Amino acid sequence: MNSRSTFSYLGAFLLALATAIAAQTPSEAAREYTTAHRAELVQRFSELLSIPNVAADPANLKRNADLLVAKLRERGVDSRLLSLPGAPSFVFGQIDVPGAKHTIVFYAHYDGQPVTPSEWDGGSPFTPVVREVNREQRIYARSAGDDKAAIFAQLVALDALKAAGIPLRANLRFVWEGEEEAGSPHLEQILNANRDLVHGDVWLVCDGPVDQSGQQTVVFGARGDVHLEITVYGPHRGLHSGHYGNWAPNPAMMLAQLLAGMKDEDGHVLVPHFYDGIEPLSSTEKEALARAPVNDRMLMNAFWLGRAEGGGTHLLELINQPC
DSSP states (O other), X not given: OEEESOTHHHHHHHHHHHBOOOSSOHHHHHHHHHHHTHHHHXXXXXXXXXXXXOTTOHHHHHHHHHHHHHHHHHTTOXXXXXXXXXXXXXXXXXXXXXXXXXXXXXXXXXXXXXXXXXXXXTSOTTSOEEEEETXXXXXXXXXXXXXXXXXXXXXXXXXXXXXXXXXXXXXXXXXXXXXXXXXXXXXXXXXXXXXXXXXXXXXXXXXXXXXXXXXXXXXXXOOOOOOOOOOOOOOSSOOOHHHHTTTXXXXXXXXXXXXXXXXXXXXXXXXXXXXXXXOOOOHHHHHHHHHSOXXXXXXXXXXXXXXOSSTTOOHHHHTTSOO
């Protein structure tokens, strides 16, 4: 994973959502702060990235959580760990602003994908290095993008606000998870057990890449997913196709046929009633999509795609549909 070392892209986004306009705008404050403290920020971010954060290493997951609680407390944020037996702790922080009418919850996760060190290009996945890509300085390390960048940007946003003397006007909550890459098996339990702490008017899920255009984006809504298990039956042992082919059902072929029959060549789901209850995009949503960057051709070239599904419909519109 990699992260653009210019942290202002997310810092400015967070500041703009959570603060009042002053003589200096939040985005200006973010740019000024990150420019003035660039070397220090790279060093501090590298220190966070150097702590391993995979599920198979619970001791280091706890080191991550403890460090993040400490970082919040350094900034005057009331913070603690929310825990359940057998699960990595959630980092929770809160800032209450006198007279505030709204509460914004920032979600992110500090755990990362499993990694095989021998397959990591250029050394250890937990030894951050700075490289130039397309004339841009980027930090390479496990979770440098997904998702420690979002956490670090939130911390830096608080620093930039304080340095610029820009007051908050909304209550803030921080919920940073430690097992998102494992499917968040305890997220629902943690949230239900701490409803009074984690509730807010809006949740901002700060997870995912920068838009391919490099522009700041806010995406409304998030896709969910549904898991199911399918069992197919065949002979109780392997059978030679020379003797039993075209007669004995082949479970592997049955699964392939099942999957192939779920979508047409344009990606439209063929499962009966799959799209029942799906509301069409509103005029406001369509207007927002029309104003968003279109990166389809660039992505097709980058991914070496000869064609795209959807019959010519743009990516941004298609990802608003279930798949």
